Amino acid sequence: MRLSGRFGRFGGCYVPEILVPALEQLEAAFLDAQDDPAFAAELNDLLANYAGRPTPLTRCRNLPGNIYLKREDLLHGGAHKTNQVLAQALLARRMGKTRLIAETGAGQHGVATAIAGALLGFDTVIYMGAEDVERQKLNVFRMELMGATVVPVEAGGRTLKDAINEALRDWSASFETTHYLLGTAAGPHPFPTMVREFQRVIGREARAQMLDQLGQLPDAVVACVGGGSNAIGLFADFFDDDVRLIGVEAAGKGLHGDEHGATLLCGTPGILHGAETLVLEDDDGQIADTWSVSAGLDYPAVGPEHAFLKESGRAEYVGATDTEALAAFKLLAEQEGILCAFESAHAIAHALKLAEAEPDSAILVGLSGRGDKDVSQAQALLG
Amino acid sequence: MSRYAAMFERLGGEGAFGAFVMLGDPDLQSSARLLDALVEGGADMIEVGIPFSDPIADGPVIQAAAQRALAAGVRVGDCFELIARFRERHADVPVGILTYANLVVARGGFMRDAAEAGADSLLIADVPTIEAERFTQEMTQAGIEPVLIAAGNTPDAALRRIAGLSKAYTYCASRAGITGTHAGGQFDSAITAKLRRFGAPPPVFGFGISTPEHVRAALDAGARGVICGSAIVDCAARGGDVAGLVRTLKAATRERLAPAMN
Numbered sequence: 001m002r003l004s005g006r007f008g009r010f011g012g013c014y015v016p017e018i019l020v021p022a023l024e025q026l027e028a029a030f031l032d033a034q035d036d037p038a039f040a041a042e043l044n045d046l047l048a049n050y051a052g053r054p055t056p057l058t059r060c061r062n063l064p065g066n067i068y069l070k071r072e073d074l075l076h077g078g079a080h081k082t083n084q085v086l087a088q089a090l091l092a093r094r095m096g097k098t099r100l101i102a103e104t105g106a107g108q109h110g111v112a113t114a115i116a117g118a119l120l121g122f123d124t125v126i127y128m129g130a131e132d133v134e135r136q137k138l139n140v141f142r143m144e145l146m147g148a149t150v151v152p153v154e155a156g157g158r159t160l161k162d163a164i165n166e167a168l169r170d171w172s173a174s175f176e177t178t179h180y181l182l183g184t185a186a187g188p189h190p191f192p193t194m195v196r197e198f199q200r201v202i203g204r205e206a207r208a209q210m211l212d213q214l215g216q217l218p219d220a221v222v223a224c225v226g227g228g229s230n231a232i233g234l235f236a237d238f239f240d241d242d243v244r245l246i247g248v249e250a251a252g253k254g255l256h257g258d259e260h261g262a263t264l265l266c267g268t269p270g271i272l273h274g275a276e277t278l279v280l281e282d283d284d285g286q287i288a289d290t291w292s293v294s295a296g297l298d299y300p301a302v303g304p305e306h307a308f309l310k311e312s313g314r315a316e317y318v319g320a321t322d323t324e325a326l327a328a329f330k331l332l333a334e335q336e337g338i339l340c341a342f343e344s345a346h347a348i349a350h351a352l353k354l355a356e357a358e359p360d361s362a363i364l365v366g367l368s369g370r371g372d373k374d375v376s377q378a379q380a381l382l383g
Numbered sequence: 384m385s386r387y388a389a390m391f392e393r394l395g396g397e398g399a400f401g402a403f404v405m406l407g408d409p410d411l412q413s414s415a416r417l418l419d420a421l422v423e424g425g426a427d428m429i430e431v432g433i434p435f436s437d438p439i440a441d442g443p444v445i446q447a448a449a450q451r452a453l454a455a456g457v458r459v460g461d462c463f464e465l466i467a468r469f470r471e472r473h474a475d476v477p478v479g480i481l482t483y484a485n486l487v488v489a490r491g492g493f494m495r496d497a498a499e500a501g502a503d504s505l506l507i508a509d510v511p512t513i514e515a516e517r518f519t520q521e522m523t524q525a526g527i528e529p530v531l532i533a534a535g536n537t538p539d540a541a542l543r544r545i546a547g548l549s550k551a552y553t554y555c556a557s558r559a560g561i562t563g564t565h566a567g568g569q570f571d572s573a574i575t576a577k578l579r580r581f582g583a584p585p586p587v588f589g590f591g592i593s594t595p596e597h598v599r600a601a602l603d604a605g606a607r608g609v610i611c612g613s614a615i616v617d618c619a620a621r622g623g624d625v626a627g628l629v630r631t632l633k634a635a636t637r638e639r640l641a642p643a644m645n
Contacts (some may be wrong), residue, residue, distance in 0.1 A: 001513065014484050016440045017511040018534040018559055020541070155446055161437060168439045172559030269507065271484040272437065284459045286436040371474025 002029055005189025007308035009269075012276045013188040016166070021177035022260055027190040034197070038088065046086045050119070052085075053201065055141045057209035057364075062139045062335040065355025068218065069367040070234065071204040071339060078266035079369030081112035084198035085181060089116035093181035099123040101177040103167045105160035105226075106295035108137025108341075108369055109183030113170025113280045114306035116181075124148040132295060135377035136210070139373055141217040143294050157289050160299050164273050184227025188274025192232075192303050206364055207237050214362055220244040220354060223366035224346040225264065225317065228303035230368035235315060244316065247306060248350045250292030251319030259291035263302040264310050265318040270301075277304040293322035293381070294342030294374070320349040327380060328352060329371065341369035385528060387479040387551040388504045390427055391585055398598065398636035399552075399608030401587060402426035402615055402629055403481065405434055405448035406465050407457030409620075414452075418469050423475055424629025428609055429501070430467070431502075433462045433482040433490060440483075440508040442563030444613040448620065459486055459493075462533040463500040469518055470501030479530060479551065480506035494525035504551035506530040519548045530554050533578060533586070535571055546583035553583045555606065557590045563613050567591045568601070570609075575605030595635035602636065609636070 001024060001109030005011050013023060028233055033039040047053040056072050059068040072080035092100060100122040110126040117124030126143055130152040133140055138149050156162035164187075171180040185195040195369040203221075211219050223231035225247040235245045252260030260266070267278035272287060280300040292298040309315035320328070325342060328349035332338050340348065344367045351365045371378070384392070390399060402421040405415050421429055422434070434457060439450070445491035451613045466478055480502050497505060505527050507638055510518055511616060521530040528550035529621055533542055545553060555575065557568020568591035575586045585607035593614035601609045613633055618628050 011481060012514055013511065013513060014509045014514055017509055017532045017537055017541070017545075018556060020511045020513060021538065106425075156436065156450075165437050165439050169561045172440070173558075175559070253442050269488070271440075271488055274509070276488075279485065281485065283489070285486040286453065287485070315487070 001189065002031060003027065003190065003193060005108070005193065006154050007305045009274070010304035010307040011189060011192060012159060013236055013274060014271050014276065015188045015274050017174055019175065021278065022171065023188055023190065025095060025258045027277070027352070029091050030190055030194045033091055033094060043087050043090055047083065047201070051082050051086065059207055059213065060336055063331070063352065063355070065330045065359050066362045067351050067355055068210065068364045070202060070364060072202060072230065072366065072368050073338070073370035077112045077115050078280065078372060079112070079341065080202060080233065081107045081183060083201055083233070084195050084229065085109070085112040085116045088179065088181045089120050089122065089196040091104070092122065092181070093120060095295040097177060097179040099125070099174065101125045101127065101167050101170050101178055102181045102183055103127050103160065103163035104183065104295060105163070105298060106162055106373055107132070107136045107143065108373065109149070110143050110150065113181050113335055114143040114146040117148055120145040123374045125170070126150045127153050128162050128165040129157070130154050130354065131158040133294065134296070136373065139286060147307055155156045160295065161287065163261060166179060168273070181192050184229040185232045185305060186227040186273060186275060186277070186301060192275065194213070195229050196232045196305065197234055199229050202233040202366065203235060203237035210364060214314045217241055218242050218244055218364035219361040220349045221364045222246045222248060222351045222354070222367060224297060224343045225302060226261065226299050226343060228306045230333070230366050232303060232305055234366040239314065245309070245314065247315055247317045248346045249317060249319050250294060250297035250346060251321040251368065252291040254321060255319055258288060260319070261290040261292040261297045261299055262319045263300060264306060265319055267302070272301040275304045277301050278307045291327060294346065294353060296341070296343040297346065316352055320346040329378065330382060338367070339371035339375065341371050342374045386475060387552065388530065389475070390477050393428060393555055398602040398606065399426040399587065399631040400425065400629070400636050401430050401608055401610035403430040403432065403472040403610055403612035404616060405432040405445065405452055405620065407434055407452030408448040408616070409451045410455045411457060411461055411465060415465055415468060417625060418628045419463070419472065420626040422473055423634035424626035426629050427608070428477040428479065428480055430479045430612070431466065433459055433480060433486055435483040435486055436486040438483060440561055442561040444614060444617050445562050448616045459490055463496050466500040466502050477503045477551070479506065481508060483507065484509050488619035489515040494521050498526040502527060505532045506532065506554055509585070512541050512548065515548055532556055533574060534559065534573060535569065539577065542577055543581050546578060546581035549584050550584045550588045552608065553578050554610070555586045555588045557588045557601065561588060567597050570600045570604035571604070572604040575589060579605070593631060598632055599638065635643050
């Protein structure tokens with residue numbers, strides 16, 4: 001490896017030996033592409049003319065306080081996922097791979113990968129927990145419409161972490177022809193670094209748009225954190241600014257019990273899915289089952305850079321419960337005419353608390369995805 | 384002399400037969416009996432899994448075994464207890480632990496507890512050579528011999544590191560992918576020759592060993608032994624004759640003399 005792959009004591013490359021050459025090849029392809037103007041040109045063309053970048057920055061007209069939304073919900077595919085999926089798919093082509101595999105929870109990353117597979121001509125296989133396949137039938141059909149094969153994973157708790165396990169198992173036999181298009185800034189090196197760099201465009205645009213619209217940087221930047229790719233992409237260009245960075249985790253049914261996905265708030269150092277990071281586990285180190293109303297935040301580990309940002313104090317992490325997120329989802333729809341993803345609703349929920357405490361603060365919120373996928377669940381919960 | 388070294392010396396040119404089971408599968412009592420059945424069938428070395436919730440290197444058979452054990456409430460401490468009781472019954476049979484990194488880092492003193500229970504080696508499936516040093520140092524201090532995996536695609540530089548860091552034996556993956564009985568491996572003499580040249584501990588093939596033909600092919604490729612996992616776990620899960628299966632596979636290690644090492 002050419003980079004350390006470490007964020008303080010977190011990160012690293014904890015995979016079976018057989019996968020190390022594949023990750024070394026990926027790191028080399030990523031670093032070479034970063035220096036290749038032709039790669040940047042093709043990616044930027046796709047982001048602008050296919051996916052719809054730059055995305056708008058919207059100042060909320062009716063919510064209290066001074067809240068700005070970075071509108072990744074308006075990106076093709078309906079979430080920020082498309083940014084880095086297009087980039088990784090171009091890398092896969094560069095490496096001569098013909099097949100893409102990916103994991104998905106709610107289906108947003110699976111949909112984004114199916115989009116890239118259709119556009120760039122890959123065989124695409126999406127691993128999805130059998131439980132999630134049942135809950136997200138519409139997204140399964142979306143992926144299939146775009147030519148992807150969706151494989152239900154029956155192992156374990158039949159959700160996102162089991163889908164990642166299965167994708168890693170596939171990749172350990174298929175890496176010669178196949179790229180594992182990991183969906184978040186977690187996993188073994190080089191994924192956390194690479195996904196951050198491919199999502200950095202969110203914060204780069206938002207920073208310039210804040211300066212343009214408000215004439216100053218925001219006081220706080222707020223984003224939801226599951227694996228952490230939209231948050232790290234939004235945060236990265238603000239690292240050197242005097243701006244509060246706040247990640248919002250899924251507090252589920254409350255942090256006192258086990259039914260949440262608040263890894264940074266309640267986790268302990270461990271090793272899962274290739275990285276040393278914070279994990280939710282029992283005393284023995286068995287990985288815990290998590291809970292969130294939003295499938296995208298229902299994950300027992302987190303990107304290692306967030307673990308580092310928490311430990312270093314550069315970012316702060318808070319929780320929003322299912323109830324708070326649903327209330328924020330409803331309020332944003334009623335007041336601003338925007339149906340956001342349940343994941344993003346966690347960030348909105350915290351921004352509303354912050355706006356109440358500090359009405360004069362300018363708050364930038366990552367609206368990471370749109371809520372179409374959640375409408376039927378919302379109907380059941382709110383209707 | 385370590386139990387592994389003594390075993391290889393005792394066997395001379397005969398191949399070592401390693402039998403793998405998941406500790407606590409399907410419960411602690413049955414698991415203890417199963418360990419004895421492996422020795423009764425003639426296993427030279429016992430490899431034991433400590434069940435982990437997210438075993439990314441394992442196929443359906445071993446995954447199911449881990450889930451059965453966890454569903455039965457088996458804890459890591461119970462697994463060390465099983466090893467300790469086994470050690471009281473079988474003083475000389477080498478016992479190696481195969482598990483995952485999170486269990487090791489979650490328990491302060493994992494290596495010490497493993498050594499005190501009487502285990503001889505530890506292989507951590509998701510710790511490759513580039514991350515291995517801090518683990519192998521701790522193992523060595525605790526008196527546990529590190530085992531690392533060499534695969535067909537492992538570059539020479541990594542094979543040299545494996546040779547330097549491994550002690551008991553070198554686990555050679557006979558093919559890419561995960562554990563399981565479906566496909567036999569590619570038993571490539573190139574890897575055993577390289578490991579020998581780099582001074583690695585005796586190469587032992589694992590992955591895809593389920594028939595006497597596989598055992599012969601592995602030994603023909605220069606291995607000093609084989610490890611059979613999924614076939615044994617599957618046999619036990621079906622209530623089959625595990626000692627008989629081990630006996631049949633072990634017999635294949637006596638049919639020919641493996642090339643002398645070192």
